[in-house]
Amino acid sequence: xxxxxxxxxxxxxxxxxxxxxxxxxxxxxxxxxxxxxxxxxxxxxxxxxxxxxxxxxxxxxxxxxxxxxxxxxxxxxxxxxxxxxxxxxxxxxxxxxxxxxxxxxxxxxxxxxxxxxxxxxxxxxxxxxxxxxxxxxxxxxxxxxxxxxxxxxxxxxxxxxxxxxxxxxxxxxxxxxxxxxxxxxxxxxxxxxxxxxxxxxxxxxxxxxxxxxxxxxxxxxxxxxxxxxxxxxxxxxxxxxxxxxxxxxxxxxxxxxxxxxxxxxxxxxxxxxxxxxxxxxxxxxxxxxxxxxxxxxxxxxxxxxxxxxxxxxxxxxxxxxxxxxxxxxxxxxxxxxxxxxxxxxxx
Amino acid sequence: xxxxxxxxxxxxxxxxxxxxxxxxxxxxxxxxxxxxxxxxxxxxxxxxxxxxxxxxxxxxxxxxxxxxxxxxxxxxxxxxxxxxxxxxxxxxxxxxxxxxxxxxxxxxxxxxxxxxxxxxxxxxxxxxxxxxxxxxxxxxxxxxxxxxxxxxxxxxxxxxxxxxxxxxxxxxxxxxxxxxxxxxxxxxxxxxxxxxxxxxxxxxxxxxxxxxxxxxxxxxxxxxxxxxxxxxxxxxxxxxxxxxxxxxxxxxxxxxxxxxxxxxxxxxxxxxxxxxxxxxxxxxxxxxxxxxxxxxxxxxxxxxxxxxxxxxxxxxxxxxxxxxxxxxxxxxxxxxxxxxxxxxxxxxxxxxxxxxxxxxxxxxxxxxxxxxxxxxxxxxxxxxxxxxxxxxxxxxxxxxxxxxxxxxxxxxxxxxxxxxxxxxxxxxxxxxxx
Numbered sequence: 021x022x023x024x025x026x027x028x029x030x031x032x033x034x035x036x037x038x039x040x041x042x043x044x045x046x047x048x049x050x051x052x053x054x055x056x057x058x059x060x061x062x063x064x065x066x067x068x069x070x071x072x073x074x075x076x077x078x079x080x081x082x083x084x085x086x087x088x089x090x091x092x093x094x095x096x097x098x099x100x101x102x103x104x105x106x107x108x109x110x111x112x113x114x115x116x117x118x119x120x121x122x123x124x125x126x127x128x129x130x131x132x133x134x135x136x137x138x139x140x141x142x143x144x145x146x147x148x149x150x151x152x153x154x155x156x157x158x159x160x161x162x163x164x165x166x167x168x169x170x171x172x173x174x175x176x177x178x179x180x181x182x183x184x185x186x187x188x189x190x191x192x193x194x195x196x197x198x199x200x201x202x203x204x205x206x207x208x209x210x211x212x213x214x215x216x217x218x219x220x221x222x223x224x225x226x227x228x229x230x231x232x233x234x235x236x237x238x239x240x241x242x243x244x245x246x247x248x249x250x251x252x253x254x255x256x257x258x259x260x261x262x263x264x265x266x267x268x269x270x271x272x273x274x275x276x277x278x279x280x281x282x283x284x285x286x287x288x289x290x291x292x293x294x295x296x297x298x299x300x301x302x303x304x305x306x307x308x309x310x311x312x313x314x315x316x317x318x319x320x321x322x323x324x325x326x327x328x329x330x331x332x333x334x335x336x337x338x339x340x341x342x343x344x345x346x347x348x349x350x351x352x353x354x355x356x357x358x359x360x361x362x363x364x365x366x367x
Numbered sequence: 368x369x370x371x372x373x374x375x376x377x378x379x380x381x382x383x384x385x386x387x388x389x390x391x392x393x394x395x396x397x398x399x400x401x402x403x404x405x406x407x408x409x410x411x412x413x414x415x416x417x418x419x420x421x422x423x424x425x426x427x428x429x430x431x432x433x434x435x436x437x438x439x440x441x442x443x444x445x446x447x448x449x450x451x452x453x454x455x456x457x458x459x460x461x462x463x464x465x466x467x468x469x470x471x472x473x474x475x476x477x478x479x480x481x482x483x484x485x486x487x488x489x490x491x492x493x494x495x496x497x498x499x500x501x502x503x504x505x506x507x508x509x510x511x512x513x514x515x516x517x518x519x520x521x522x523x524x525x526x527x528x529x530x531x532x533x534x535x536x537x538x539x540x541x542x543x544x545x546x547x548x549x550x551x552x553x554x555x556x557x558x559x560x561x562x563x564x565x566x567x568x569x570x571x572x573x574x575x576x577x578x579x580x581x582x583x584x585x586x587x588x589x590x591x592x593x594x595x596x597x598x599x600x601x602x603x604x605x606x607x608x609x610x611x612x613x614x615x616x617x618x619x620x621x622x623x624x625x626x627x628x629x630x631x632x633x634x635x636x637x638x639x640x641x642x643x644x645x646x647x648x649x650x651x652x653x654x655x656x657x658x659x660x661x662x663x664x665x666x667x668x669x670x671x672x673x674x675x676x677x678x679x680x681x682x683x684x685x686x687x688x689x690x691x692x693x694x695x696x697x698x699x700x701x702x703x704x705x706x707x708x709x710x711x712x713x714x715x716x717x718x719x720x721x722x723x724x725x726x727x728x729x730x731x732x733x734x735x736x737x738x739x740x741x742x743x744x745x746x747x748x749x750x751x752x753x754x755x756x757x758x759x760x761x762x763x764x765x766x767x768x769x770x771x772x773x774x775x776x777x778x779x780x781x782x783x784x785x786x787x788x789x790x791x792x793x794x795x796x797x798x799x800x801x
Contacts, residue, residue, distance in 0.1 A: 023466075024479050025459040026486050033439035054500055054531035055401060057439055063408040064443040070405050077400035077741055083532045086504055097400045100392075101741045104372055116437045117532065120467060120504045147439035148463050 022320045027345040031303060032186050032360040036065035037151030037236065038113050038143040039076060040184040041158035043068060045218045046108040047141075048101055049076045052094070052123065053115040057147065064363055065151070067185050077101060086121050091128060099136050108218045109165065111141040111158070119146035139165050151186050151360050152279070152305045155236040159213070163240050167224035170248050176207030179227035179250070182237020183214045187279050189359040189366050190259035193233075200257050201231070224250075231255060235280045235305040254310060256282040258289075260366040262337075262354060269296040275331060277301045277318075277338030278358050284310055286337065286356075299331070301338075304360070321345055339364070374746035376734045379711075383727035387720040393740040394715055397535070402741045406689065406712075406760035420529040420540050421497060423568045425456055426548045426592045428601050429492035432527070433483060435460045435476065436499040437467075440529070458483050467501055476512050477519035484520045492598040493523040493551055503530040523551055538619060546620040548592060554628050555605040560587040563607040563630070565621060566614030569776045570594050575783045576664045577611070580648075584657035609633060609655070613780060637780055639692060639700035639788065641668050644781055661782070668782040672704050675789045679754075679796055685710040685765050687758025688738060690773040691784075695722035697757065700785075702729040709753045710734045712760050755792055769795040 035051065039061050042049055051058040058078035062069045069076075079085075079094055098110055112128060125142035132140040141161045145154040159181065178201055183193050190196065194215030201209045210216040210227065224244060230252035232241045241252040256279075266289070274296050276283040283300040290296055301316035303324075318324040325345055328336070333351055336343075340355040341362035357364040375393040382390065392398045421444060424432050434441045434457065441459045460479050466472035480494050496516065498509055509526040516524040528543045545565070562581065564571060570593045571577065581589055588606075595601040610632035612621045621632035633654055635647050645665050652659030684701050686708060688694045694713035699722045701708055708730055714737060715723060726733055736743065738760055748765045755769045756762045762770040771791045773779070779787055 021460075021475065021479055021482055023461045023463065023472075023475075024482065025461065026483065029444050029457070030438035030441040030459055030461060033437070033442060035439055036442070050400060054534065055403070056500075056529075056531040058401070058403040059408050060439060060443045062403045062405070073744060075741070075744055076403060078403055080396060080401040080739075081532060082397065082535060083503070083530075086500075086532060097398070101400045106372075115439065116467070116499070116501045117504065119464075120501055146464065147437035148461075148467070150438070 022322070025321050028321050028342065032065050032151035033147050034145035034149035034151060034154030035113050035115050035143075035147055036061045037153065037155030037184070037186060037360075038111075038145050038158040039154075040066060040151070040186055041155040041213055041236070042111050042141070042162060043074050043076075043184075044072070044213060044215070045162065045221065046106075047075070047111050047218075048098070048105060048107045048109070048138075049074065049111045049113065050079055050094075050098060050101075051076065051113045051115060052079050052081065052118045054078075054081045054117065057115040065186065065359075067191060067359070067365060071191070075101075075105065075107065081117055086117055089121060089123070091123070091131070094128070095132055095135050098132060102136050102138060107138060109139040109141060110136055111143065113143050113154075114145040114147075116147040119144075119148070141165060150304050152234065152236040155182070155184060155186070155234075156239050156305070159237060160240045160243060162221060163224055163244065166218060166221045167244070167248075169222075169225060171223060171226040173228050174208070174226045175228055176205070177227045178206040178209045179220075179224055179230040179244075180209060180211040180214075181230055181232050181241050181252075182234035182281070183211050184234075184236075185214075185365070186360040187234035187236065187282070188214075188256070188259050189357045189364065191365060193259055196259055197231070197233070197257070224248075229253065233281055235307050235310075238307055254281055254284070256285045258282070258286060262356075264354065266290050266293045269294045269335060272296050272334040273332060274298045275301055275316075275328065275333040275336045275338070276356070277303075277336065277342065278356055279304050279360070280306050280310055299333075372742065372745040374736060374744075375740050375742040376710075376736045378731060379723060379727040379733040379735055380731035382715070382735055383724045387715070387717055390715060393742065394737045396714065396737075396739045399739075400741050401739045402743050404738060404743055404760070404763070406687070406738065406743075406763035420527060420544045421457070422453070423541070423544045424495040424497055424527040424547060425453060426568050427493050427495070427525075427551065427598070428595050429489070429598050430495055431456045431458060431483060431487060431491040431493075432495040432497055433458045433460055433476075433479060434497045434499075434529075435462065435472065436497075436501060436529075437462050440499045455487070462501065467505070470505060470507070473507065473512055477516040480516040480522070480524060481520040484522055491522060493525055494520065495525050495527045495547070497527040497529050499529045500532050503528070503532055525550055539616070542616045542619045545614075545617045546623050549604070549620050549624060552602060552605040552624070552628055555603070557608055557629070558588070558606045559608050560585060561603075561606045561608055562586050562589055563604050563610045564589060564591045565610050565612055565632075566617045567778045568593055569778055571613075572777045572779050572783055572787065574787070575780050576661065577781060580659060580661060580664075581657075584652075584655075584659065605630070611635070613637065613778075637692065637784065639697045639785055640703060641665055641672075641782060641785055644668075644785070648781075664782040668785040671786045671789045675793055676705060678793070680705070681707075682754045682792070682796070683707045683709050683751075685753035685756045685761045685768065686712070687756065687761030687764075688713040689760040690758030691775075691779050692757070692773065692788075693719050693722070694758070695719040695726065698722070698733070699725050699729070702726060708733050709749065710736065710761070710764075712736045712738050712758070712764065714739065755795055757788075769799040771795050
């Protein structure tokens, strides 16, 4: 049955992606829920929660708030929390409750900005989508709100888009990207959302080039290209070393399951040194422009099981949590942690 | 964020003076945003840690759960996968937007239950259908859906309501799930030597005097759902002569058991003031008309306290609410034993306000913080710091102290709880000294 998970557990939802994209920008992030969604985001999907403080709050909706649509109470709570906080913005994140009661996020933004006096980002996530959908929307809104001015291009400045722990499965991604790209000659690497704050976003138009490390960053990269003419490339260096060299992949049929950009980058690296037949697959967004004809998109546990078992793959590179759904798979499995799948960071 | 902002607090004297109905806004969770602090995740999202509805619903031996919800509601159960001990017992039916708009998922549930039963290597004893805020708002008649699923799969199907929206309502989720897990019991002949302990989903600490004293009073079978190893043993809970209720959230369940199974109940509370424990036991024994000799246990607890006081008499405590204790009752107990309490992190309600009033007399300057206040984002430990913290939240706020988490799987209770707590205090301070 489609939508029935018998072995796997649900992946990181859209609301988690939205919160993660905005985590490090000094805003007040308000999850429009009864409490459980915020607990899930902070307690499970956001590994930075226990190390780096961020103002994430739950609205604490109760049945009568939902039935009567008491948005005025939300605005008044927001106003109280914003007073004296020095926050850069307010972000209101949707969950299933506002989705069911049909909360008017546009009206909330208009009224909120007027009453609270801060820029409002309203992300209409519903809890039914996957993390990258929420991340994509939040990142785009953030850049549209704060990167307003066309600044002179600063040579040697690289902007990194689409990096969150959910995508990269590492808390030190910013440092790793910076190191990797400094070695390639870039002087200033600004990893939006992991390491670089709101001032870097305000100066996004000054970047000489953008680097997109996950599909969730593509829409924003295209927007910045259109608005400021900033070119972009798509590549996500692996945040950790594989336990084996690529030589063992000679003549093999490989399946890489991850977010599309990371999987594509890994495929390119493998194909540079071997003759392996490599297919990329993902449960998440797959951009058409990046997709090759044999690539796969999974939509259900059952489809995942049948497709992979019929594919005759010698090696699968993917989060080992998925292996549970393939008890009869006899090939080699190389663990490629994906935080959005299993909640595991790379070692 | 603002450098000048501070965590909001009031002293015990200020709060006691304002009265329970006139508490500052920061102590009224419905008046402000809720800070889901790392310290209090278990409070704000009971499903994330501790016994939330999902884990509690699986208390029936051999049962499995189907969570019917958008993906976000089941996300944290990835953590309770193979290592969490619930592998093979949690299943998910993910709702999409069309399901939510049309309610079409309801007609698929019987088929899903049947598919799950076919998938399990052993037929489940029951399937718990867990639904969330979405179905609360849609007004889903889950009883009816359960009946259809039961007919399709030939297995008992029980609804479990994870309605976070109704947390402060008449039947909050944790009260409703306590009733749900006993709902498969059928009336049986009563046995005078059987009783149940209800209230938590994990067993009482094995050393708790209740077991010994009830055995001495002639009770041969003391049953707790968490100690039932088979479905048959669980069904035998219906033989009980009475239920001993240890958590007020079980009143809905005990009321139902009284009506449907003719099992009366008596309720006692977890306390750390030994004179109150003694008094409570005395009244309970009188109501049950059983012999009860707890003086030895009383003395042992008193001696444990005295031993600790002798060695660590000047200890200052910071007490949190993410612990197996009411923070105000525990603080009052410690103050009455002669210790100091510098901070309390807790949610004030009508029941624990009476403890706060007594605290205000003994220690008017004790600072009281609301864990849920957004200002807790700016919390800084006061100087001088407390010596010991109790609870996960207090430990988070005061990293430099000795910590006693006091929220294990086994439930502390009575004199044994007091003894174990003071032993834990001594151990924590000895650890710091080393």
